[in-house]
Amino acid sequence: MSTMNVENLRKAFGETEILRGISLDVRDEEFIALVGPSGCGKSTLLRLIAGLDEATSGRIAIDGQDVTRLPPKQRDVAMVFQNYALYPHLTVRANMGFSLKLRGAAKAEIEDKVAGAAAILGLDALLDRYPGQLSGGQRQRVATGRAIVRDPKLFLFDEPLSNLDAKLRVQMRTEIKALHQRLRSTMIYVTHDQIEAMTLADRIVVMQAGRIEQEGAPLDLYDRPANAFVAGFLGSPPMNFIKGRLQDGAVVTRDGTRLPAPGTRVADDGKTLLWGARPESIVPGADGLRGTVEVVEPTGPDTQLLVRLAGEPLIVLLRTRAAVRPGEEISLHVAAGDIHLFNADDGSRLDTGV
Amino acid sequence: MISSRWTPYLFLAPALAGLLVFKLVPIAVAVGGSLTGMSLMGDLRFAGLENFEYLFTDPEFWSSLKITLLFNLIINPLQLAVAFALALLVFQPMPGLWFFRTLLVLPMAVSTGISAVLFGLFLDGNLGPLNGFLEWIGIGAQPFHRSQEQALATLIGIATWKGAGYWMLFLLAGLYSIPASVHEAARIDGASAWQRFRYVTLPMMRKPMAFVLVADTAINFLFFAPVYILTSGGPSGATSVLMFQAYRAAFTFSDIGRSLAISTILLAILVVIVVLEFRLLRAPEEERS
Amino acid sequence: MTASPHALMLRYGLLSVLAFIVVCPLAWLALASLRPQAEIFQPISEFGWNTFIPSVLTLDNYRTLWEGDFPLAVKNSTIVALTTVVFGVTVNALAGFAFAAFDFRGKNLLFLLVIASFMMPFEAIVLPLYVMIRAFGWTNSYQALIVPEIANGMVIFLFRQFFASIPRDFYEAARVDGASWLYIFVRIAAPLSWPTVATSSLMLFLAQWDSFFWPIVAASAPDYAVIQVAIARNINFEQNDWGGLFASTNLAILLGTIPFLLMQRFYVRSLISSGIK
Numbered sequence: 001m002s003t004m005n006v007e008n009l010r011k012a013f014g015e016t017e018i019l020r021g022i023s024l025d026v027r028d029e030e031f032i033a034l035v036g037p038s039g040c041g042k043s044t045l046l047r048l049i050a051g052l053d054e055a056t057s058g059r060i061a062i063d064g065q066d067v068t069r070l071p072p073k074q075r076d077v078a079m080v081f082q083n084y085a086l087y088p089h090l091t092v093r094a095n096m097g098f099s100l101k102l103r104g105a106a107k108a109e110i111e112d113k114v115a116g117a118a119a120i121l122g123l124d125a126l127l128d129r130y131p132g133q134l135s136g137g138q139r140q141r142v143a144t145g146r147a148i149v150r151d152p153k154l155f156l157f158d159e160p161l162s163n164l165d166a167k168l169r170v171q172m173r174t175e176i177k178a179l180h181q182r183l184r185s186t187m188i189y190v191t192h193d194q195i196e197a198m199t200l201a202d203r204i205v206v207m208q209a210g211r212i213e214q215e216g217a218p219l220d221l222y223d224r225p226a227n228a229f230v231a232g233f234l235g236s237p238p239m240n241f242i243k244g245r246l247q248d249g250a251v252v253t254r255d256g257t258r259l260p261a262p263g264t265r266v267a268d269d270g271k272t273l274l275w276g277a278r279p280e281s282i283v284p285g286a287d288g289l290r291g292t293v294e295v296v297e298p299t300g301p302d303t304q305l306l307v308r309l310a311g312e313p314l315i316v317l318l319r320t321r322a323a324v325r326p327g328e329e330i331s332l333h334v335a336a337g338d339i340h341l342f343n344a345d346d347g348s349r350l351d352t353g354v
Numbered sequence: 355m356i357s358s359r360w361t362p363y364l365f366l367a368p369a370l371a372g373l374l375v376f377k378l379v380p381i382a383v384a385v386g387g388s389l390t391g392m393s394l395m396g397d398l399r400f401a402g403l404e405n406f407e408y409l410f411t412d413p414e415f416w417s418s419l420k421i422t423l424l425f426n427l428i429i430n431p432l433q434l435a436v437a438f439a440l441a442l443l444v445f446q447p448m449p450g451l452w453f454f455r456t457l458l459v460l461p462m463a464v465s466t467g468i469s470a471v472l473f474g475l476f477l478d479g480n481l482g483p484l485n486g487f488l489e490w491i492g493i494g495a496q497p498f499h500r501s502q503e504q505a506l507a508t509l510i511g512i513a514t515w516k517g518a519g520y521w522m523l524f525l526l527a528g529l530y531s532i533p534a535s536v537h538e539a540a541r542i543d544g545a546s547a548w549q550r551f552r553y554v555t556l557p558m559m560r561k562p563m564a565f566v567l568v569a570d571t572a573i574n575f576l577f578f579a580p581v582y583i584l585t586s587g588g589p590s591g592a593t594s595v596l597m598f599q600a601y602r603a604a605f606t607f608s609d610i611g612r613s614l615a616i617s618t619i620l621l622a623i624l625v626v627i628v629v630l631e632f633r634l635l636r637a638p639e640e641e642r643s
Numbered sequence: 644m645t646a647s648p649h650a651l652m653l654r655y656g657l658l659s660v661l662a663f664i665v666v667c668p669l670a671w672l673a674l675a676s677l678r679p680q681a682e683i684f685q686p687i688s689e690f691g692w693n694t695f696i697p698s699v700l701t702l703d704n705y706r707t708l709w710e711g712d713f714p715l716a717v718k719n720s721t722i723v724a725l726t727t728v729v730f731g732v733t734v735n736a737l738a739g740f741a742f743a744a745f746d747f748r749g750k751n752l753l754f755l756l757v758i759a760s761f762m763m764p765f766e767a768i769v770l771p772l773y774v775m776i777r778a779f780g781w782t783n784s785y786q787a788l789i790v791p792e793i794a795n796g797m798v799i800f801l802f803r804q805f806f807a808s809i810p811r812d813f814y815e816a817a818r819v820d821g822a823s824w825l826y827i828f829v830r831i832a833a834p835l836s837w838p839t840v841a842t843s844s845l846m847l848f849l850a851q852w853d854s855f856f857w858p859i860v861a862a863s864a865p866d867y868a869v870i871q872v873a874i875a876r877n878i879n880f881e882q883n884d885w886g887g888l889f890a891s892t893n894l895a896i897l898l899g900t901i902p903f904l905l906m907q908r909f910y911v912r913s914l915i916s917s918g919i920k
Contacts, residue, residue: 359747361745361824362741362745362747362750363741363747365737365738365740365741365745365824365828366737366738366741366742366753368734368737368738368794369734369735369737369738369794369799370738370753370756370794371794372734372790372791372793372794373756373757373760373794373796374756375775376772376790376791376794377760377763377768377794377796378756378760379775380768380771380772380775381768381771383771383772383774383775384768384770384771387771387774392774440661443654443657443658443661444658448651448654448655454658454659454661454662456904456907457662457665457666458661458662458665459907459911460665460666460669460900460903460904461665462903463849463899463900463902463903463904464669464896464899464900465852465853465854465855465871465895465899466853466855467853467855467871467874467875468871468874468892468895468896468899471874471875471878471888471892472668472669472672472892472896473668474878475672475888475889475892476668476671476672480684480686481683481684481685481686481885483671483685483690483694483695486685486686486689486690486694487690487694489690490690490691515664515665515668519665523911569762572762572763572764572767573764573766576764576766576767578766578855578856579855579856579871582855582856582859582875583875583878597766597856600770601770601856601860604770604773604860605860610770610774613770614770614771614774617767617768617770617771620767621767624763624767
């Protein structure tokens with residue numbers, strides 16, 4: 001059993017507030033992804049949990065025990081760093097066994113545990129190499145191995161894949177997922193890459209400017225984002241937004257185009273809204289949103305269009321090889337359930353009957 | 355890049371000619387000249403190994419070699435240790451740090467010869483304030499460079515006063531080049547402050563420490579100005595390092611051949627020491643690659 | 644990580660002691676050089692505030708100094724140091740540029756020569772160099788002091804590092820525009836390199852200012868004596884002209900430390916980069 005609870009955690013460096021009151025409960029065996037743009041405080045939160053920095057106020061508990069003021073040594077957490085932070089003067093074997101050696105473990109036990117972790121990660125052949133002799137992907141694995149050997153209460157990952165090239169990143173992502181399914185340990189994973197967060201996590205925590213914007217299962221967040229920020233952050237290409245005023249069940253744009261807004265109440269009429277639709281939920285259809293195709297980008301499986309609609313650029317992702325050409329008119333349709341409405345002033349989601 | 359074939363050499367010629375004539379040729383002159391009997395007057399004759407034979411049977415040479423080695427055996431580790439301690443002291447940021455750093459490196463702008471003159475006055479038995487202070491607190495005045503027992507130690511002290519801040523800079527740069535995340539990884543791995551120093555900082559400082567030790571040794575084997583200015587090799591030969599012997603052979607005894615033989619021996623020792631130290635201090639992760 | 648206040652106090656304490664050890668002799672000398680001649684000799688039995696604090700401040704010692712042969716030594720040192728700086732910067736910058744901008748046969752071997760030349764301290768070859776200089780008939784002349792110090796491996800290295808940090812596209816674009824290499828060096832590369840020029844100048848200046856062994860061997864005649872030689876020649880520590888010795892030594896220290904303090908930041912940075920490769 002390893003749970004982790006954070007209560008009203010704040011961190012300020014001088015006048016600058018990095019974390020403005022974070023509360024979060026992580027269940028046993030859960031894989032949590034902390035995502036957000038750079039500077040949102042996600043790495044700071046991870047460093048506070050690790051004990052590398054001290055919280056200004058608030059409380060951190062691991063397995064119910066208050067660890068807020070304890071040094072990292074006494075928290076029993078392991079961390080994988082963005083630049084791996086391997087000890088360059090130690091072999092892979094010594095790197096992985098370092099924490100056990102410090103703890104005064106017996107030689108045989110260290111050997112045993114290092115061999116076990118190396119087997120899981122396929123590092124057996126590299127144990128006597130030095131970090132300088134390894135590729136990026138291998139170093140990443142050693143850094144993960146160093147964490148596994150510890151058998152800690154909590155695994156912390158700080159953007160562990162961001163220094164790898166795109167192809168390797170996908171491969172290592174799969175490996176980390178498999179690792180979690182095998183070890184069933186509690187893991188907290190910081191990333192700015194929303195695809196990594198979507199694919200890996202049981203639960204995603206989206207942060208911005210030191211606050212949690214929304215947390216929940218990946219697909220719940222994707223399907224029902226609580227605000228325009230989360231809606232725009234998750235998904236690639238990102239959600240399209242068009243600004244307009246609500247009137248008689250439609251969002252009327254500056255040039256008078258009426259975008260369907262099903263389920264809206266008359267009471268909300270007159271509000272300025274952001275009308276949102278994900279690129280893949282916009283499909284060709286006969287019922288009316290007419291736009292002009294400006295750019296056609298076939299990617300193989302999909303075709304991405306840039307359409308000018310109501311004077312705004314709109315990205316449309318078609319799952320077919322569309323026979324459209326730049327300059328052509330196109331009629332587009334969005335299903336009622338795929339339309340997202342947000343208040344333009346604070347970005348919050350507008351409740352509708354749909 | 356296309357350019358005339360001679361362009362690069364034209365750019366290089368003046369500097370490389372200088373290096374060749376004034377840095378490389380002298381080495382050949384030292385080795386060649388050591389095999390001759392050459393006087394200050396310019397008479398020249400081939401002497402084979404006579405100069406070396408003379409030196410190797412000369413007790414003064416052996417005692418000078420011993421003093422040079424003893425001097426280096428003490429001063430190099432001492433300067434490295436002091437410089438490392440200084441680097442650790444000025445590493446972590448704190449208010450007013452630049453002030454201390456500037457003061458600690460200041461002696462590098464004071465030439466070795468002038469440092470010797472300065473300490474000659476500062477340690478003087480009649481007007482030196484340090485002896486005044488020692489009298490005042492009851493220890494009593496010390497002879498320093500005027501006594502056979504304390505002369506070598508005094509020179510070591512002066513050289514360390516001048517050199518420690520300079521070498522500190524290189525070690526400080528080494529400390530800065532250790533990524534912060536490696537220290538953090540060690541903290542998470544459960545290392546105490548001492549363990550982080552012992553298992554992370556120290557091994558990762560091998561390279562800068564090797565550099566400092568080698569460069570420092572090369573300079574200290576050729577220690578000269580303070581000996582010339584303060585002790586003239588004395589008292590009773592207590593500070594007669596090899597470089598001073600080489601100078602004396604040429605300018606007191608007019609025996610250039612013997613002087614060059616000592617220079618050659620110094621050059622050879624220097625090469626051996628530099629190679630040895632590089633071997634000893636090479637980081638293990640570089641041995642295979 | 645926040646250090647404990649005790650550890651911080653200890654650091655300040657240790658640093659203060661060390662800084663005192665460094666500064667004390669320098670400060671004592673500077674103050675003593677401002678004493679009247681009669682007051683300089685402070686017997687050690689009278690240790691107290693007076694040991695450090697003069698009762699009257701006077702420039703008499705410096706005035707007397709100015710009437711003797713010390714100005715000649717200052718002039719010699721200045722001529723030697725400045726000439727070395729001017730020629731040294733030019734010649735070594737050209738070589739550094741060649742190593743950075745061109746590919747040519749023997750480049751690695753020649754660069755190794757450059758590195759090796761600054762691994763070996765100059766003092767090691769003073770005596771054989773003397774034999775050569777004597778053969779050239781250069782003893783007791785300015786060129787004996789200047790010429791051997793112009794080519795400097797460390798300075799070549801610093802310039803190479805700087806010029807290599809400018810993308811080659813930069814030079815190639817100028818080539819395409821029809822510029823000659825000399826034009827590129829003089830008009831494009833050299834003006835960009837002013838921080839390296841500043842550091843190298845200080846480096847060459849201090850090297851000459853610091854050199855003692857070579858001047859005393861190669862140019863010991865009074866007409867060519869540089870500051871250090873002049874001072875060393877004048878001391879026997881049993882003399883009457885303490886004032887002159889104190890003032891000249893202090894002047895030599897100030898002339899070295901002031902340019903150093905002004906350019907410390909640049910200098911330290913380049914020095915370190917040359918040590919760590």
